[in-house]
Amino acid sequence: MITQPAVRGADSELVSASWTDPEAFAELFDRYSAMLYRYVSKRLGPEQAEDLVGETFLIAFARRRSYDLAYADARPWLFGILTKLVSRHHRKEAARYRALLRAPVDSAVESPADRVAAGVTARAVRAELAGALAALPAKDRDVLLLIAWGDLTYEEVAQALGIPVGTVRSRLNRGRRKVRAALGDTNPMEEE
Amino acid sequence: MDDLKLLRDLGAELEHEPPATLARQRHRLFTGRRRRRPGWWAAGLVAVATSVAVAVPVVLVGDRHDPDRTIVAEPVDVSGTRNVLVVGSDTREGEGNAQYGPGQARAGVGARSDTIMIVHLPADRRTATAVSVPRDSMVRIPRCGSSPPRVDMINSAYDNGGVACLRTTLEKLTGLRLDHTVEVDFTGFKDMVDALGGVTVTLPRPVDDRASKLRLPAGRSHLDGEQALGYVRLRHYGDGSDIARIKRQQTVVVAMVRQVKSALGEPVKLEELLKEVRESVRTDLSMESMYQLATELSGARLDVASVPWMPHPEDKNRIAWKQPDADKLFATLR
Numbered sequence: 001m002i003t004q005p006a007v008r009g010a011d012s013e014l015v016s017a018s019w020t021d022p023e024a025f026a027e028l029f030d031r032y033s034a035m036l037y038r039y040v041s042k043r044l045g046p047e048q049a050e051d052l053v054g055e056t057f058l059i060a061f062a063r064r065r066s067y068d069l070a071y072a073d074a075r076p077w078l079f080g081i082l083t084k085l086v087s088r089h090h091r092k093e094a095a096r097y098r099a100l101l102r103a104p105v106d107s108a109v110e111s112p113a114d115r116v117a118a119g120v121t122a123r124a125v126r127a128e129l130a131g132a133l134a135a136l137p138a139k140d141r142d143v144l145l146l147i148a149w150g151d152l153t154y155e156e157v158a159q160a161l162g163i164p165v166g167t168v169r170s171r172l173n174r175g176r177r178k179v180r181a182a183l184g185d186t187n188p189m190e191e192e
Numbered sequence: 193m194d195d196l197k198l199l200r201d202l203g204a205e206l207e208h209e210p211p212a213t214l215a216r217q218r219h220r221l222f223t224g225r226r227r228r229r230p231g232w233w234a235a236g237l238v239a240v241a242t243s244v245a246v247a248v249p250v251v252l253v254g255d256r257h258d259p260d261r262t263i264v265a266e267p268v269d270v271s272g273t274r275n276v277l278v279v280g281s282d283t284r285e286g287e288g289n290a291q292y293g294p295g296q297a298r299a300g301v302g303a304r305s306d307t308i309m310i311v312h313l314p315a316d317r318r319t320a321t322a323v324s325v326p327r328d329s330m331v332r333i334p335r336c337g338s339s340p341p342r343v344d345m346i347n348s349a350y351d352n353g354g355v356a357c358l359r360t361t362l363e364k365l366t367g368l369r370l371d372h373t374v375e376v377d378f379t380g381f382k383d384m385v386d387a388l389g390g391v392t393v394t395l396p397r398p399v400d401d402r403a404s405k406l407r408l409p410a411g412r413s414h415l416d417g418e419q420a421l422g423y424v425r426l427r428h429y430g431d432g433s434d435i436a437r438i439k440r441q442q443t444v445v446v447a448m449v450r451q452v453k454s455a456l457g458e459p460v461k462l463e464e465l466l467k468e469v470r471e472s473v474r475t476d477l478s479m480e481s482m483y484q485l486a487t488e489l490s491g492a493r494l495d496v497a498s499v500p501w502m503p504h505p506e507d508k509n510r511i512a513w514k515q516p517d518a519d520k521l522f523a524t525l526r
Contacts, residue, residue, distance in 0.1 A: 022222065029218045034210045041208035047416050049208065054217030061221050129202050148199040179195045 011074035015067045025064060028074060029057050035075075036082055042149050043086055043093055056082045071159065079150055080160035083142050090138050100130035125183055132182035136175055143168055144175035211405075272315030275525065276477075277359055277370045278322075279308055279350060308346065308358065310368065312525045321525065323497045325362070329511045330504050333361050345510065355474075365513075366522040374475040381424075382417035384448070387465050390416045391447040393423070401426055420444050497521065 011031070017024035033053050041049040059081050060074075067077065086093065133141060146157045154172075158165045312321040327347040335341045336349070336357035350358040355373050363370055385391055392414045399408040406422035408415075415423060424444050452465065500517035504510035 026218055026221060029221065033214055033217065037210035037214055038207050041210075042203045042206040045206075046208040046211075047418055050211065050214055050217060053210075053214065054220050057217065057221055125198060126202060126205075129198060144199070145203075148196050149203040176195055179199065183195065183198070 010072040012067070012069045012072045015064050015074060016069055018061075018064050022061075025057075025061050028060070028078075032075060032078055033057065036078060039079070039150050040082060040086060043096075043145060044089055045096055048089060048092070052082065052085050055085055059085075073156075076152060076156040076160040079146060079152060079156075080162065083146065083160065087138060087142070094134045097130040097134035101127045101134075128182045128184070129179065132179045135182075136178060140171045140175040140178075143171040144179070147172060273526075274313045274371045275368050276311040276313065277308075277355070277362065277373045278311055279355055279358065279373070279375045308350070308362075310362065310366070310370065310525070321497060323499060323521065323525070325499050326501055326511045328509070329499065329501065329513060330507075331361065331365055331513070333357075334364055336360055366525075367519075368522055368525055372475065372477050374477065382421045384417070384465075385415070385420045385444075386417035388448055388451040390414050391420055391444055391451060393420075393443055393447055399423070399426065415444075 011028060014024050014027050018028075036053045036056060037049050040052050044052070056078060060078055067074070071077065133145075136144065142161065143157055146152045146160060147154070152160060154165050154168045157168045161168070308325040308327055310323045310325065312323065314320075325346060327345065329346045330343060331346045331349075332343050333339070333341065333346070333349045336353040339352050339357070346358070346361065349361040355375055359370050359373060362368070392412060394412050395408055395410050398410045399406055401407075401422065404422035404425065406419060406426070408419070408423070413419075424440050426440065500514040500521060501511045502514045504512040
């Protein structure tokens with residue numbers, strides 16, 4: 001006997017269900033709003049994050065009928081919408097990174113154990129990293145951060161931004177090259 | 193450690209956990225952003241929308257029944273006069289089925305605290321008058337929608353029949369023509385502060401409020417929308433009184449008006465601000481008319497008033513309008 005509503009599987013099923021039953025879309029929100037929030041909080045800070053996540057879902061909801069059901073995973077779609085919204089705040093984003101250049105490393109909020117876990121190196125080069133991010137062209141930064149902070153694959157980034165995978169690779173390489181240059185290219189464990 | 197790993201670590205450092213309020217955004221999905229509910233104190237901001245000049249008194253007046261503030265009748269030019277009905281409440285959400293009215297939809301959501309005021313803009317635009325209507329005024333409410341005519345608290349006209357019903361009720365009571373309506377909620381307030389690029393306030397003592405997660409040092413601080421909202425809503429700060437809270441609201445609104453005034457000289461900035469305002473409030477005023485009003489009113493003098501009132505003869509917890517004083521006041525606004 002089925003007393004529970006059927007558990008829906010793939011995101012694409014939720015989207016298609018929402019065509020006739022709009023409420024089904026709320027499940028997508030429950031799945032991904034926290035993830036999107038964390039991502040945008042890294043780029044723009046918590047003040048903007050909540051609103052941008054809400055906006056992302058509003059836009060997605062309005063466009064749910066044009067979703068390509070061939071894609072089971074809706075994350076790239078949502079990240080794509082969010083990226084466009086973030087791009088409206090590019091100046092603010094750059095200012096946020098630049099602020100890190102000046103801010104002293106705030107070690108008071110973390111225990112020594114945390115610092116060891118996070119790697120003292122990352123903290124030591126924070127200013128350089130932030131400076132490089134602030135200086136990156138928006139398109140390269142989008143790709144780099146979707147991979148580093150959004151945990152998308154190359155294919156997913158391509159889908160999110162509507163660009164070929166080759167372009168994702170070249171933008172990523174360019175972005176990483178600049179970051180490494182900012183770090184002084186001295187890192188012995190560097191890849192590629 | 194490679195560069196991507198370093199970047200990820202930086203990301204982890206910058207990351208914030210989603211707050212519980214994120215759930216509000218879920219709600220937006222089905223209610224739509226244009227159907228937000230109106231915050232009484234945010235009514236001050238409405239005024240930023242309708243006119244810079246009225247912003248301060250609107251909050252000043254908000255929610256207080258102070259008979260001493262009753263306006264001194266003065267001659268008012270009639271031509272080109274506009275009266276704007278301003279409504280605010282601190283109910284967050286819950287606009288539901290229009291057929292049942294917002295009142296039912298909000299039942300159980302929590303205390304509602306409506307501000308109702310009539311902002312009078314005379315033709316010469318040299319003065320502006322904000323007349324607040326105590327929300328617990330017992331008045332005659334005409335038939336609107338499915339509600340029969342009755343004598344009830346004036347905010348029930350709004351709660352049951354929306355702004356249209358409140359407008360009809362007030363037009364009947366005051367004999368004024370209410371040309372426009374503006375409704376605002378506290379999301380609107382937040383957005384407006386952000387649109388202004390934040391506000392600067394000077395705090396006598398530091399704030400560390402758990403409930404709103406607001407932490408501010410003593411002295412000058414620049415607040416964004418969220419912080420400003422937290423600040424005006426603080427309850428356990430200072431002497432904790434409602435009057436103290438109203439004062440903080442005034443401080444913030446005064447700071448906002450200062451920002452708006454600086455925008456008045458820059459048409460592009462002003463237009464941008466008004467666009468944001470337009471998104472945050474519900475009004476039948478067009479962008480153009482708001483722009484026009486804002487520029488026209490930049491040099492206006494402000495008067496604030498309350499409808500003259502007295503305790504209701506049958507229920508001391510209610511208010512009755514004092515006649516003929518009330519009628520005299522409205523006569524000056526025609």
